Amino acid sequence: MSGSRERVLARVRAALTDVPRDETPQDVDVPRGYAPDHDQGEAVGLLVDRLEDYQALVHRTTPADLAGELARALARRGAYRVAAPADAPGEWFAHTERDVVRDTGLGVADLDGMDGVVTGCAAAIAETGTIVLDAGRAQGRRALTLIPDYHLCVVRADQVVAGVPQALPRLDPRRPLTWISGPSATSDIELDRVEGVHGPRTLEVLIVE
Amino acid sequence: MPPFPEAAKSATENSQMRHNLRLATDTIRGKRESAVSELDDWSDLRQAGKAVKDRTLRHLDTYLEQLEESVTAAGGTVHWAADAAEANEIVTGLVQATGESDVVKVKSMATQEIELNEALAQAGITAYETDLAELIVQLSDDLPSHILVPAIHRNRAEIREIFRDRMASWGVPAPEELSDDPRALAEAARVHLRERFLDTKVAISGANFAVADSGSMVVLESEGNGRMCLTLPQTLISVVGIEKIVPTWSDLEVFLQLLPRSSTGERMNPYTSTWTGVTPGDGPQEFHVVLLDNGRTDVLADTVGRQALRCIRCSACLNTCPVYERTGGHAYGSVYPGPIGAILTPQLRGTASETEASLPYASSLCGACYDVCPVAIDIPEVLVHLREEVVSQPGHRAEKAAMGVAGWVMGGERRLDTAQRAASAARSFMPRRMPGPASAWTDTRDIPDIPAESFRSWWRREGAEQAPDPGGGEHGPDAQEGGRR
Numbered sequence: 001m002s003g004s005r006e007r008v009l010a011r012v013r014a015a016l017t018d019v020p021r022d023e024t025p026q027d028v029d030v031p032r033g034y035a036p037d038h039d040q041g042e043a044v045g046l047l048v049d050r051l052e053d054y055q056a057l058v059h060r061t062t063p064a065d066l067a068g069e070l071a072r073a074l075a076r077r078g079a080y081r082v083a084a085p086a087d088a089p090g091e092w093f094a095h096t097e098r099d100v101v102r103d104t105g106l107g108v109a110d111l112d113g114m115d116g117v118v119t120g121c122a123a124a125i126a127e128t129g130t131i132v133l134d135a136g137r138a139q140g141r142r143a144l145t146l147i148p149d150y151h152l153c154v155v156r157a158d159q160v161v162a163g164v165p166q167a168l169p170r171l172d173p174r175r176p177l178t179w180i181s182g183p184s185a186t187s188d189i190e191l192d193r194v195e196g197v198h199g200p201r202t203l204e205v206l207i208v209e
Numbered sequence: 210m211p212p213f214p215e216a217a218k219s220a221t222e223n224s225q226m227r228h229n230l231r232l233a234t235d236t237i238r239g240k241r242e243s244a245v246s247e248l249d250d251w252s253d254l255r256q257a258g259k260a261v262k263d264r265t266l267r268h269l270d271t272y273l274e275q276l277e278e279s280v281t282a283a284g285g286t287v288h289w290a291a292d293a294a295e296a297n298e299i300v301t302g303l304v305q306a307t308g309e310s311d312v313v314k315v316k317s318m319a320t321q322e323i324e325l326n327e328a329l330a331q332a333g334i335t336a337y338e339t340d341l342a343e344l345i346v347q348l349s350d351d352l353p354s355h356i357l358v359p360a361i362h363r364n365r366a367e368i369r370e371i372f373r374d375r376m377a378s379w380g381v382p383a384p385e386e387l388s389d390d391p392r393a394l395a396e397a398a399r400v401h402l403r404e405r406f407l408d409t410k411v412a413i414s415g416a417n418f419a420v421a422d423s424g425s426m427v428v429l430e431s432e433g434n435g436r437m438c439l440t441l442p443q444t445l446i447s448v449v450g451i452e453k454i455v456p457t458w459s460d461l462e463v464f465l466q467l468l469p470r471s472s473t474g475e476r477m478n479p480y481t482s483t484w485t486g487v488t489p490g491d492g493p494q495e496f497h498v499v500l501l502d503n504g505r506t507d508v509l510a511d512t513v514g515r516q517a518l519r520c521i522r523c524s525a526c527l528n529t530c531p532v533y534e535r536t537g538g539h540a541y542g543s544v545y546p547g548p549i550g551a552i553l554t555p556q557l558r559g560t561a562s563e564t565e566a567s568l569p570y571a572s573s574l575c576g577a578c579y580d581v582c583p584v585a586i587d588i589p590e591v592l593v594h595l596r597e598e599v600v601s602q603p604g605h606r607a608e609k610a611a612m613g614v615a616g617w618v619m620g621g622e623r624r625l626d627t628a629q630r631a632a633s634a635a636r637s638f639m640p641r642r643m644p645g646p647a648s649a650w651t652d653t654r655d656i657p658d659i660p661a662e663s664f665r666s667w668w669r670r671e672g673a674e675q676a677p678d679p680g681g682g683e684h685g686p687d688a689q690e691g692g693r694r
Binding site for chain 2: 004005007008009011012013014015016018019023024025028029030031032033034035038040050054108109112125127128129130135141142143146147164165167168169173174175176177178179180181182183184185186187188189190191192193194196197198199200
């Protein structure tokens with residue numbers, strides 16, 4: 001502990017003399033009249049629409065066709081060496097002949113040399129076109145999905161919720177989370193959105209129904 | 210810094226900057242409006258956002274202690290800074306302890322406010338800004354002019370020149386044949402910073418939110434520079450204003466809807482990172498948070514002005530403000546420009562100096578800022594409250610007198626007509642400054658040019674035969690400062 005802890009806390013308390021001593025935080029009413037979602041359409045279809053709006057590439061597939069769809073995506077991309085989390089299901093890669101490198105402690109330079117990365121996710125939010133990674137099963141650590149320029153993400157339909165308020169209870173704040181809504185972008189030049197700066201410049205999503 | 214009226218005068222004469230700003234704020238206003246109109250419960254979200262922040266502020270001591278406990282339990286270290294000097298000292302010490310002399314930075318208003326980069330430079334530490342707009346500002350040795358897009362006053366051609374001239378002296382140079390296509394400029398920034406991200410061992414960030422019950426920090430961004438800084442270095446230091454707290458993890462459901470739609474007009478920003486202390490094997494293994502007061506407790510003590518601390522730095526109020534659109538951000542003499550700056554800066558720094566005392570007047574009180582504020586800060590109310598504070602100090606009595614006269618003249622139709630005709634007839638004799646006690650008024654503003662003919666007299670002459678066509682001819686939008694390229 002360093003610095004002016006007691007000084008700052010004393011100033012805060014002195015500033016709040018108008019707050020009655022017996023008031024508790026719960027006494028300050030928070031109206032929660034907002035909606036859990038906005039009834040904007042069927043969740044998976046909505047997610048596809050929103051992701052495409054961000055210029056992500058999206059395909060809908062089935063459990064039986066997933067491996068084939070994944071192999072075709074890597075071939076289209078021309079990705080020869082791709083990284084994957086150590087615990088990503090082996091059956092995902094059953095049809096690809098590309099080199100899949102499991103992350104068992106790859107260095108930053110190794111990751112930088114990859115043509116892409118394939119992961120799953122923890123949840124997806126349809127209304128906002130958001131995919132959430134929590135470093136859990138089939139997702140790997142954060143650097144894995146950050147350094148390669150191409151991210152291929154597998155989303156199961158049962159992971160998709162409609163609105164933001166429905167996603168938070170599914171997520172554990174103790175885990176490091178990355179919420180991804182489309183590829184890396186910037187609006188810093190004349191406030192026009194341009195896709196592709198430091199994060200993966202191409203995001204491709206396979207939705208498994 | 211000069212007071213607002215003086216700075217605004219020279220800023221409004223910069224037509225390139227006004228042109229850039231107009232294009233940018235036009236674009237963003239339209240995007241915000243369509244993103245907000247998609248949510249039929251926007252006003253409910255707004256009320257909830259306001260109430261969550263009020264709950265936090267009224268019990269800030271409780272939440273600060275809770276946050277400290279949660280961060281510490283998750284393996285982070287909490288530091289407390291009463292002012293800018295102390296915050297800078299803490300951060301400098303933490304960087305020095307790592308033995309490194311370079312740090313990468315995620316865009317952060319708090320670190321700009323305390324002038325951390327300058328303090329680090331004094332200690333021989335170079336801070337590299339990694340947000341594209343911050344990079345533009347840093348390379349051109351400029352000042353930020355907008356909360357969200359610090360280089361909003363620059364257009365693509367100016368940015369290309371800055372990259373071509375300055376990148377080489379900060380690291381990887383810009384490519385020879387750099388065009389002014391935003392895609393090419395973004396690519397140049399990617400190449401310029403890539404090695405820096407992969408090699409630098411220490412990062413400094415702010416936080417959009419700090420969650421008291423879980424100890425989580427939240428950073429919203431677009432480019433991935435934030436993810437790079439928050440993930441790859443070994444040490445992460447976050448400087449966070451004490452008002453950034455939200456009580457619970459689930460409260461984020463309100464702000465993660467309000468903030469992106471209000472700021473960039475997107476349904477969601479490309480990347481949001483949350484982290485809680487340290488995670489073994491993933492990301493920085495050393496995490497420090499510096500809780501910053503630096504005048505915030507003074508704002509908290511003012512029961513009218515306190516609401517300014519609800520601000521989540523979305524910048525919707527800047528983008529909608531007619532004054533900001535014409536003067537730009539530099540005129541406000543602070544890292545917090547626009548309507549929110551006009552109430553936050555004088556409260557954080559006090560109104561003793563002329564710059565801060567002039568800021569509550571940098572508004573026409575039109576109320577557009579209040580309408581778009583996602584946490585319902587009644588900016589006009591606070592402006593008026595601060596004006597009262599300023600006029601109660603000595604030296605502003607002349608202004609009250611001048612406003613009294615204006616009220617008498619404008620209050621009667623005949624008096625106004627007579628005064629206008631008299632003024633028109635005498636316009637070539639009008640000085641730029643008023644004599645006598647009224648000079649205090651014109652010390653801080655120009656007397657507007659008096660038109661050759663008043664509108665009333667023009668209307669009497671022309672109005673009967675030909676009413677002007679408001680939608681066409683030279684009154685149309687194309688006649689204004691030039692269309693989009």
